[in-house]
Amino acid sequence: MSLFNSKKKWERDYGPYLILVLIWGLFCVFGLRLWYLQIYKGEFFAQKAKDNRLRKQSIYAPRGLIMDRKGKLLAINEPSYSLAIVREDCPEIDKTLLQVSKWTGVPFDELKANFERGRRRVKSFEPQIIIPNLSFEVLAKIEAYAPRWPGLKIMVRPRRKYLQGPVFAHVLGYVAQASEEELNKDSELALGDNIGKQGLEYVLEKRLRGKKGLKRMEVDAVGRSLHEEVLRPPQPGEDIHLSLDLELQKKVYELMEGRAGAVVVMEPDSGQILSLVSSPSYDNNKFVQGVSIEDWRKLIKNPLHPLQNRCIQSVYPPGSVFKLVVAACGLFEKKIDLEEKIYCSGAYRLGRRVFRCWKKHGHGRVDFTRSLVESCDVYYYKLGEELGVDRISSFAKKCGFGQLTGIDLPHEKRGLIPDRNWKLKRFKEPWQGGETLNMSIGQGYTLVTPLQVARFVSALVNGGKLYKPSLLSEESRAKAKALPFADDIRQKIIRAMIRTVEADHGTARGLRKDGIIIGAKTGTAQVVKLLSEYEEKEIEEIPYRFRDHAWMASFAKKGDRSYVVVAMVEHGGHGGSAAGPIVRAIFDFIFEQ
């Protein structure tokens, strides 16, 4: 292709070939690339295009409702509004977050950090929640402007509401945002989902949660939905009926207001719990929206520990209530002759130590029934000495102490029934005889929960069955352990408990009520060994934290209705005077209803 009359050099002639090569190269490279994209990877990109256009989104399933035994609502769902961001639709994320920060007052850095943490979990075309639980003021502000910010979305989701707040807080617990760890464990959870964290909400999470639905939306590039189709409708969570009674629970909560302590009301024949109150309480609604640091600090720093469920998580020395167990043990081991009377001078000597009766000048001659009715310590010192720690300990365990009751609530405590081995392990010291004496009147190392006491008393009343205490109305009574002693022993103890109410010297005579059979045992548990300087003082003169815990374990029967009520008032002083009136008021309420 020589074109011009010029020298023949290779540099000269290659021009036209260069052009031809360029044209062919262009064709081949792009032709191949088109083949690669459209034929070889065509399916792949076609799928991508579909995904691009069709987005799937979860539909939230409402959480199951929680009702009391009469069907009155305790936990419901109400709509809550969250602000979410769809990354793929949001061209300028920083700018958008900055705007969100202006609307909500949440610092930009915090928003950004949360956003970055969440972006690994949420696909770029799915809404990622950046601010949950918008208040109405903020919602109104955002709703007007959000459409101008591509990628921002206001999402409506059901949110838990506890209609009774603190009254049921310890039973229901609460739901709150799932943590990182919980999200990792459960693939059904999405960022920003609430799950049960405490109480029944936690234990019954599986039943309450339900199943999310799925919808498919065709969207345009800014995420606007063109049309939607429900692929799978959401399955609401199961509704739960509790055995608790709203009105009774409210009444008990009222009675306990201003005190620290616990009350358990139980149906002995079924093990169903009618009321479970731990005081002081807290508002569980605050946790649903994400508790503020300030509120959290208040709850944590409160010396009365309102978050603690005293019915199952606090352990106390049972005081004289424990005499019921020791008495049963004595009868079982045949160490007690019902007619035999023991002389109480107000003190009992063991070796060089002197153990005092709560009644300074003694009860005089005391038989079995009187020992319970008047709660004579000396009688039990003597009985304890004869039984020995091992017998008492193993017997108490069979009565359900030192074990979990198995109630449907998290973090239940076992309490403690000490024995020789335990002491050796714990203190590297052998068991002392005096410690058996202390144990016999429910002092020393022995620790129980109010629920354990209620279960034991129920078993005394119901014919000897230790039920798993139940909070749900549907629960079967199949699972029951038997008390380790025979019916005649049970009857003797029950009779003594009834005498405690009916006898003029009975420590629970304040409970007496016409037409109703009531039995009880009081207890006064020493918190610290009473300092000698307070020994003679009236209760009001003793500093609160040194005052004794007051117990009242009782049952009542009228016709075929029977109830067990256990009340424990921390630092209440004497069982009869501090816990008694509460139990009395509860019985009044129940039988007037």
Added chain:
Amino acid sequence: MMFDRRLLQHINWSLLGLAFILFGAGVLNLYSASALRVEGGLTLTPFYMRQLVWGGAGFLVMLLIMIIDYRHLKSLSWYLYLLTIIFLLCVPIWGKTIYGAKRWLGLGFFNFQPSEMAKVCVLILGAKVLTKTEDVLGWRDLVKVMSVALLPAILIIKQPDLGSGLILILILGGMILYKGLKKRVFKTLLIMLPLLLPLAWNFLHDYQKERILTFLNPERDPLGSGYHIIQSQIAIGSGRFWGKGFLEGTQSQLRFLPEKHTDFAFAVFGEEWGFVGSIILLIFFCSFLYQIFLVSQEAKDKFGTYLVIGVFFYFFWQVLINMGMVLGLMPVVGIPLPFISYGGSASLVNFCLIGLVMNVSMRKFMFKSG
């Protein structure tokens, strides 16, 4: 000058036909790209109408250019060049800012892009300078020819419009390569260019660096500049063999594809017409380029040859860079695809340049020696 009737007999119909087919395909494609599927159905924005108007104007200008003998351009080239430089200098002062860049001069009824004019004038002056150099270029000639491109290129890159600026340099570079370099110069350049790259890197704007990095790894910024690359490949790839059909492209219709009527118009085409349509379009482009090449070989003087080779490279680079970018083989730079992308000034210039080629082609029999 008398109008010679023989000129009409020598009109290069194949070139003209190919240009019209490409332009027609472009308008059709714009019709589809302008249609937005929204909740209410179809709404049309009149991009394709405007393109038609610009094309018509371009056609008239083309006819005008065909009439005047291209050899007159040789003497006019310096004036045209100077005019261009003046326009380019005006841009930063009176220019209109669109999409954050000052590239347009408002001329009352329409916006005019001096960088497009620069492409024409630079290649005319370049052709003229090349006729005066030795047959094989040494260093001195190389610098002489390249400096023609350099001043306008710098002014354009500052606008900022890296793509158009580079095109100027590439057009002249192509012309120089066609003419030939001394072996020694060629070898030295081959070694030097890679060394110059880091220097050029520092010269780039941040967003331009970002685009290049993103090209190397689109997942780096899937919502920013990587978004274009990913979405355009999805659009084209999902067209598969037969395509989704005219007006049926979901990716473009649902606006996943950005700038679909300008730089990414080919992606719309690829989605709707599939592999078959895309290959046919590619064949048309190659044939079009080949026709231009043929004209360059038939030209009766050096100036004509270089002029047409300049036009060849003008089209070649734009097709290469735009398609390369849309197909994900090159970084995203704002270069339109001739005839297919929407653009007023560009359409006008395309037809001007075809006019030039036709001009040369028509006159191949007019004189025997150059």
